[in-house]
Structure formats: structure tokens, C-alpha cells
Amino acid sequence: MKEELQAIEEEALAAIEQAEDSQALQEMKVKYLGKKGSLTTVLRGMGKLSKEERPIVGELANNVRASITEALDVKTEKLERDALDKQLEAETIDVTLPGNPVHVGGRHLLTSIMEEIEDLFIGMGYEIKEGPEVETDYYNFEALNLPKNHPARDMQDTFFITNELLLRTQTSPVQARTMEAYQGKRPIKMICPGKVYRRDTDDATHSHQFRQIEGLVVDKNITLSDLKGTLDVFAKKMFGKDRKIRLRPSFFPFTEPSVEMDVSCKVCNGEGCSVCKQTGWIEILGGGMVHPRVLEMSGYDSTVYSGFAFGMGQERIAMLKYGVNDIRHFYTNDVRFLSQYHQA
Amino acid sequence: MLVSYNWLRNYVNLDKVTPEELAEKITRSGIEVEGIEYLAPKSENIVVGYVKSCEKHPDADKLNLCQVDVGEESLQIICGAPNVGAGQKVAVAKPGAKLPNGMKIKKVKLRGVESNGMICSLQELGLDEKYIPADVAEGIFVFPDDAEVGTPVQGLLNLDDAILDLDVLANRPDALSILGVAYEVAAILNQPITLPDENLTVDQSLQAKDYIDVKIDSIENNPYYGAFVIKDVEIKPSPLWMRNYLMASGIRPINNVVDITNFVLLEYGQPLHAFDYDQFGSTEVVIRQAKENETMVTLDDQERQLNGKNLVITNGTDPVALAGVMGGADSEVTDETTNILLEAAYFDSASVRHTVKQTGLRSESSTRFEKGVDPNRVKRAGIRACMLLQKYANGKVASGVVEVDKLDKSEKSVTITIAKVNQRLGMELDEKDVTAVLTRLQFEFSIHGEEIIVQVPTRRQDISIFEDILEEVIRIYGYDHLPYTIPQGWVQAGGLTDIQLLQREIKNYLSSAGLMETLTYSLTNEKDAMRFLTPDINEEPAYSVGLAMPMSEEHSHLRLSLIPEMLRVVQHNVARTQTDLAYFEIGKVFVSREEKVTKQPIENLHVAGALTGLWHNHPWQQEKQPVDFYVAKGIIEGLFAHLELDVTFVQTKMADMHPGRCAEIRLNNKGIGYVGQIHPLTAKGYDVKETYVFEINLESVFSVHQLIPSFTDIPRYPSVTRDIAFILDMDVPAGNVQEVIKEIGAPLVKEVSIFDVYQGEHMEEGKKSVAYRLLYQDPSRTLKDDEVDASYQAIIEKVNKQFGSYVRS
Secondary structure (H helix, E strand, O other), rough: OOOHHHHHHHHHHHHHHOOOOOOHHHHHHHHOOOOHHHHHHHHHHHHHOOOOOOHHHHHHHHHHHHHOOOHHHHHHHHHHHHHHHHHHHHOOOOOOOOOOOOOOOOOOOOHHHHHHHHHHHHHHOOEEEEOOOOEEHHOHHHHHHHOOOOOOHHOOOOOOOOOOOOEEEOOOHHHHHHHHHHOOOOOEEEEEEEEEEEEOOOOOOOOEEEEEEEEEEEOOOOHHHHHHHHHHHHHHHHOOOOOOOEEEEEEEEEEEEEEEEEEEEOOOOOOOOOOOOOOOOEEEEEEEEHHHHHHHHHHOOOOOOEEEEEEEEEHHHHHHHHHHOOHHHHHHHHHHHHHHHOOO | OOEEEHHHOOOOOOOOOOHHHHHHHHHOOOOOEEEEEEEOOOOOOOOOOEEEEEEEOEEEEEEEEEEEEEOOEEEEEEEOOOOOOOOEEEEOOOOEEEEOOOOOOOOEEEEEEEEOOOOOOOOOOOOOOOHOHHHHHHHOOOOOOOOOOOEEEEHHHOOEEEEEEEOOOOHHHHOOHHHHHHHHHHOOOOOOOOOOOOOOOEHHHHHHHHOOOOEOOOOOOOEEEEEEEOOHHHHHHHHOOHHHHHHHHOOOOOOOHHHHHHHHHHHHHOOEEEEEEHHHOOOOEEEEEEEOOOEEEEEEEEEEEOOOOOOOEOOOOEEEEOOOOEEEEEOOOOOOOOOOOEEEEOOOOHHHHHHHHHOOOOOOHHHHHHHHOOOOOHHHHHHHHHHHHHHHHOOEEEOOOOEEEEOOOOOOEEEEHHHHHHHHHHOOOOHHHHHHHHHOOEEEEEEEEEEEEEEOOOOOOOOOOOOHHHHHHHHHOHHHHHHOOOOOOOOOOEOOOOOHHHHHHHHHHHHOOOOOOOOEEEEEEEEHHHHOOOOOOOHHHHOOOOOOOOOOOOEEEEEOOOOOHHHHHHHHHHOOOOOOOEEEEEEEEEEOOOOOOOOOEEEEEEEEEEEEOOEEEEHHOOOOEEHHHHHHHHHHHHHHHHHOOOEEEEOOOOOOOOEEEEEEEEEEOOOEEEEEEHHHHHHHOOOOOOEEEEEEEHHHHHHHOOOOOOOOOOOOOEEEEEEEEEEEOOOOHHHHHHHHHHHOOOOOEEEEEEEEEEEEOOOOOOOEEEEEEEEEEOOOOOOOHHHHHHHHHHHHHHHHHHHEEOOOO
């Protein structure tokens, strides 16, 4: 009987090995292991065996069954795997064809610049203030030490609506409004971004509408050195840590002393090139110590408080930082321009 | 202000500083030098020559054959200029010379005759045509007789000069004069200054008061008027050096008298005016306000209509000059003039500015009066001009100036302390550092313990308070010496306001949704300003705000909607074959509630969008989805879902929008915006194709939005869904049924969504089937089947009753 069992095993294993599909395997399972299968048939003869032989043959029979079952499982798995492999092979696609397009939107370059500047100053403890774009003559000019008929009013051509109403020419009225709201009673650290308007003909460097961002710090003992240090932090963050700044005297009615800040040209590293008109420096912004009359008009005692203010055009910063050569690009909104700066 | 380097060095020593170095120093100390221009590049071999003889070229009528002595040799030169003649001293470019225009001078033969050089005009020597005096504009330039033969012409014609272009801002009118710049440069270089010669010898036999009288009727606008009389002047060209300086300063020489007034104007910054005494029309100068509708003809031959705000110089009867702006044609100095009435006056800046604005006339004189002249230099400038007229016009200067003088010429004094200087600068300067600057600026001062009292010269009208002196100290001491510090002491937590944060959030959402941000103009045309208004604006009469003086019709009124300018952006891009566009913008609109604007309009922040072309396009997959109403609506639904606000959409009709494809967006039962397709006719007007737009007033959103959402527990009990399909009349809005289902189903029905809409085949005419999926949930327990069933039945009953519908079987 032993020989019979071994013969069954041998035959079964060989047959399973040869099987080509799962149906053949199923048939083999029936043939060898089924109720009428050869193994069962053999085992029916167990009763004829001696008491001593029975357990030995029994164990052998179990081993044969296990061996055949395992061979069937292994072969089944292999066939399934082969079938899957074949199917996947058939599913091969051309990976070089273009993928499903994703609609990419994005912020305007000036928004990115503005948020970058805002975040930089927020980090230094500034709050962000906003104000009306249609302003009164008082907040746009008079509260900033620009009385009617002041010659410096000619520096800014203004869109008037009535004698007293105008489109703000600068974001400085927000400073005046903030100082007035605080009634001279507390220190101030703020920036005010926003749209401003001037009576200019639109060309490569002028726009009748543009955006400014101004800063104001008022406290006891604010110094011109504080302005210089603050602007240095700003310039290095916006234009690179290797940039240097320099201050030059200038004139604005609302500050005294007034300065203009230049940043060393990054194109030539200060050596002089066509971008910086051979000077090695590029003019970035204006600022100064808040004029005592401006402080007084807004309710701050200029013998106790001092402050600095600065202001810049966002377009100019963006143009310098990203090499944009025409201010009109910001307002034409050509998608081929807008989509260039989505990572900005 | 154009400043001649060569002229400037008459007053301050510039030996150790090149024009470039000087420009850099001036810029760093306060006045920006915008550029340096050299009159003519350094050229050699151009010298003064003496024309010994001049004959006609044997073979050419228009050419002359000249023998010219150039010092060490004599050259035969052929010259085509009609004004060449024997006995002249001329500029000769010798062989080897190179002219500023690049032309190289060589020996040549002209019609068979040798020519060894070229006799030059001023143009050929590199001077700007528009500044060359009329008498020498045609043909070659002839030097005065005293020019020495063989001398290089560079120096004689000032061709080696460098012109510095100073950008003088409103605070430094003192730098609108060579003398003012000299003071500035002297301070920068720490050099002394040499003042011009004002030594005048008058003719004692002539008394000015016998010739003229001065009367001022408008003393507040004209606190000083001085009249000088110069007799028997000889009108001729002014000396070469003076003409050179004028040309270098951008002023065309005319004749000696006019040139001298211009020269002194530039030198002192004090405008003067020379009248022809004999054409003045009287012996009395009367300064008064013009009468209404009075007229006069100015030097430029224009008749000017005057009014009471114009200050005029009159001869007692008629205006002869617009004070401080321009003289009159009648009393102009001409070649026939022999006697001069010279005006040196101080006119109030506001008065001059008014006349300039009214007439549009702006002159070298008015520019200076507008910004303010030095009260202590007015009379001195007159004396200086008299001295020059005596010297260069052979005039006899009558003794005494006839004047009316109410001018305040006192100096201001400003008190400073070193402690305060250091407190404001954040530095540690000592007294010596500060007084050294004051000395360099030639400001007198006295020290009284801690205090320094500074006397401010009247030439510096910009200085009146401590901070002004502070600026002088630091600009001369040098900004580079300032340390870098950050404000110390008071601290606050910086940050964005809730509204600013929400704006950023909306920009984030819309960008991620595939829309690109635009930035358009707030100013649009009058008609567009009032189009595409959101419903909240239309609740009351609304008006646009117009500019008093717009630059153009396209930008004359402030917008009440972002859409019109956004459509222009769409048009711009479509015209450039960019056809698939999705834009958004956040910006202010300006709503006036009064027809005639007297106060600031309401400024509301809006968000708007415009979409056109394909929303999705995957060509090789044959996937193409054009933008439609539901794409636009989906973006808005997504936005409000993101903001956790519940909005509804109500079919509406609106001007400029498709009558069947426009919805009002409502928040808390208030219309806050719209979404829809632009009316095809309107689209045609803007030259765009099928375009969908939306606009929402964000102020309404800000007022209800909660920045920090309240926590809702995640449901622990299972939900149950039920579907119902209703057969509805075609004109019943599916959204209305949805609202009713929500209402009836509350509080167990948490969500109602539409998952199928069908109309057409197998459907009764005029009917449609809309399928709703209801989500039932109770956060505190598991729902029982029978209560869900009951609710479901109640909903069916109520909807059928209200909408005349039935359930699709």
C-alpha cells in the first residue's frame, strides 16, 4: 500500500506540475483528493491492514494528501499570478502622452509682493492699516504738512473730485488717520498698503493708478538710526542678504530730515552697469523722521514723541526684484504675464 | 538746474575735484545730480586762425579759398560758409583734428584745389543748435578781435565744460542759482567762497529819481520793488565768456542787455527785468492787481486775458509786464534801445504761482519767484546787473535806486542742543562735530551753555526749526556714519485683521480653484461705472463719482463694479488668442448716494470673476468642457462652503445679463451678488465671446463670517439615506423644492442633494424629473426606520401639494 500511495503522490505532483489552467487543477483535485479520488480509494483498503501498519500508513497517507494539496495551492497561485501578469501586460499604456490638465490659478504678482512685505513687517510687530481711496484734502495733504498752495503739492498731480475730495495720491493719509485715532496716547507701529492715484499719462514707468506701501513708527526716542536699521532689514529680506543700503538726503513735506534709500545693484554688485545707470545703486524708497508739525496736527506732542516713516511703490519693488520692464504689464493682465509669477 | 562746472569754479575752488566726483558728493549731500554732460568731447588741433585772405574758388562759385594763419603755420583752406571773410578770427580744425560728430579732418582736394583743414561753425564744434545765438547760427563762428591766433578753441568757447544737471526739489530754491550751488559745494568741500564783484561806479550827474518813480498798490504781493536807470547803453553781443556760460546753462544768448539780466538771474537766483525806458510809456512804475478782463501782449506775442488775481507792472495806465512771469512786448529791449529801466523786485510766491497756473506760462523767472527768492539778494542783483551793463554795454548808471521797500530781510534763529541732536539721530556727536558743519555751511552761531543759537542766512528759506538744522548736520556730516538700530522698548503683536485674513483666504481659495487674479483700474468710463451693479447697491439710488478733470474719457469715473474693466482684460487676452480664461479680482467699488457728490462715497470691497472658453480641455482624451453657468456657480458654492456660510441662488433678471441664466446670490435673505452669463449683445459690445461672471459684495460676508469656526462633534451614530424623484413642471426651480425638503425634514434631514435631472423622451411634455438624495442623521442616537419613513412621507406629501408634483415610479 505504501508503494501505491507513493505512486499516487508521484503521479499527482507530476500532473499538477503539467496543469495549464485552473480548470485542470480542479479536475486533479477531484481525481486525487475527491471522494472518488485515487487517494480515497486507496485509503478504503486501510481496514485490511494490521494494527501496527495502520498508523504508519495513515501518517503516510496524510503526508501525501498534504503534499498534493500544497502542490495544488502553489500551482493555483502561480497560475493566477501568471494570468494577472498577462492581464497587466495587456494594460500597458503610453506614459509619454500628456496627463490630465489641472487648472492652475494664482495671485497677481503685486499681491505676492504686498503679502511678502506685509509678512516681513508683521514679523517685526507692525499692524496693517487701511483707509479710503477717495480722501479729503485734509488727510491727503494738510494733515501731512502740505497746506493749500504749498509748492510741494506740484510734486504730485492730483485727481480732484471736488475742491475738498480727491483720489489719494499716497497712502500717507492712513498714517494721519491712525495717529489721529490714537489721539497721541500710544506708540504706533504700522504699515499701510494700498492703491493710490496720480494724474500721470500711462507709459513704461508711469501709471495713473499704482500701489504704495508705507510704514510709520512713533514712540519716545525713535531715531534716524532706527529707520536706517529697519530699512536695512527690509532691503536684505527683499533683495538678498548681500545687498547694502545707503541713505541720501531728500525732501518730503511730512518728514524732516528726509532721506532716500538706495540699494546696491544686484546685477553688477555695485560695480556700475546699465541697470543702475553706472552708479552701482538703485533708488528704492523715501522716508525720514516724521515732521513735528505732522505729529502735532495729529495730537502727538513732538517734544515727547518722535517717529520715522517710509514709503515705496510696490510696482517698483516688483519691477526691480523680478526684472519687469514695463509698469503697464501689471494692469494689462495678459495671462502670459500673470502666469509667469505663480511661484513668486 | 543746469550748473556749469567752469562757471562754478569762479566762486569756489574745484581744483581737487573732477566733475564726476563733484556730482557724487552733491548727490550724497542732498541735491540729486541727474546727469553730467560734456559740451564737446576733448578734441585737439582746433585753434583760432586769422583769415589773411579770402578769394573765390577758381572753379566753384559757392566756395572760398582762404589763407589762414594758425600760429606756427599758414594753411590754405576752402570754406563754403557765406559769411567768411578776410580779417576774421575763426575756429580752424587742422588736419588730424576730430570733430564731435566723428568727422576726421584730412588734407583734401576740392575741385582741384588743396584744402588743409576746415573753418568751423559752433554747431560743428558740438554746441546745441537751440542755444546758439541767432547772429552766429548761420555760417562759421567769428571770434572777437582779441582772440589770440593759435590758441585752442576749447577754452575760448568753453567746450571743455561739464554741465551738471541738478534735480532741485521744492525745499531748496537756493540751489536754483550758481551762487547757491557755490555755497552748497563750499560746505561739502569745506572751502571758502568768492563772491561776485558788485563794485558799481555810478554817474553822479544822473539821478535815477529824476527819471522814474515807483508806486506799489499791492504791497503784500510785492513788498519790494527797486528801479535802476541806465542811460546810453550800446546794444551788441555780450562778451564771449558770458555767452558761453549762458549756452552751457541752456539759455540762448540774445544781446548784452538781455544776456546780463539772464546771467544775473542764474548767478544770484534773482530774476530781473529790463524795460526799454523810452518805450515804457511814462515815468512812473505802478504795481497793482490787474483789472477784470484787462489784456496785455506778453513777450511771446500772445495776448493775455487778466483778472484781479494777477499782479501786473504798469506804467500807471497799462500793464507792461506780468509781475515775475513775463515782460510785455511793447517795452521789450531791442537793437534800438538806448536807455534801460531795470527792475529788481520781490514778488510773493503764491501770487506768481497763481498767474503761472492760470496762464500756463512758466519761465526761469516765475520758477524762482514761485519757490521763493533770497530777500537779501534782490537789490544786490540789481547792482550787479548795473555794474555789468556799465562794463559790457557802456551804459551810464544813474545814481540811486528808486525803491519801495517793505520786505522782511531779517534772519531766523534756531536753537539746538547737542543732546537733542543725538537723541533724534541715535548718535554720539560732540559739540565740535556740529559746529564744524555750521561753519562749513557759513551759518553764524553762538553758544550759550548747552544751547547753540544758529542764525540762518536768508538764502536758506527752508530752514526754520530744529529738525531743519538736524538735517543740515547729518547730511553734511554724512548719513554713512549713522548706525543701524531697530526701535527698542514698546512691543506689540503685529498681524492681519480678521478682514485682511479673510481676503487672503478668499484669494487662496480662488487661486486653488483655478482662477487667476487680475488687477484693473478703479477709474473707468462714465457708462461702465454704472453697469453690472450688485443687488445691494441697487437698494437705494446709486451714483458714480466723477473726476473734476479726467485725463481721458476711458478713466473718468470710479467704478461701482469690477466687471467692466475685467471684461476689457478678457477682451485683451482673447484678441491675443488666449481663449480659455478664468479670472478673479478683489477690489473696491465706490458708491455715492448723492447725485452731486459732496462727501466721500461708500467704499465696498468686492470679489468678482469672469470665465470664458474651455474650463477643462484634454484633447487626446476627447474631453472638452466649456465654461457654463454651473462651473461659475460651483466656484461660488465652493467658496461659501469653504467660508462655512450658507448662500442661496435665486433666478433673477438683470441688465446686461442673459435673461434666463442669471442668479442673485443671497446671504441671510439679502442679495449680496450675482452670477450668470453676460447677455450676448453686451458681450458683443465688449468684443468677448460667451462669458460668465460673478460679483459679490464682501462687506456683507465680513459682517457675518466667523473666522474661528465653532467645533461640531463628528457623528458617532449611523446616517440613513433616502432617494426621491419628483416629476415637476418644467418651470419649477429644483432649488426651491430642495429648500422645502430641507425645511420639512429639519432637524433630522441634514443634507439634501440633487443627483439626477431628466427631461425629454418618455417624459410628459412640460415636465421634468428631479431626483433628491436625503441624508438623515441624529447626533445623539441611531434613527429608527419608522420615524425616517414618516418624515419621508411627510416630505412627499408637502412637496406634491406645494408644487403640484408627483413621485416618479
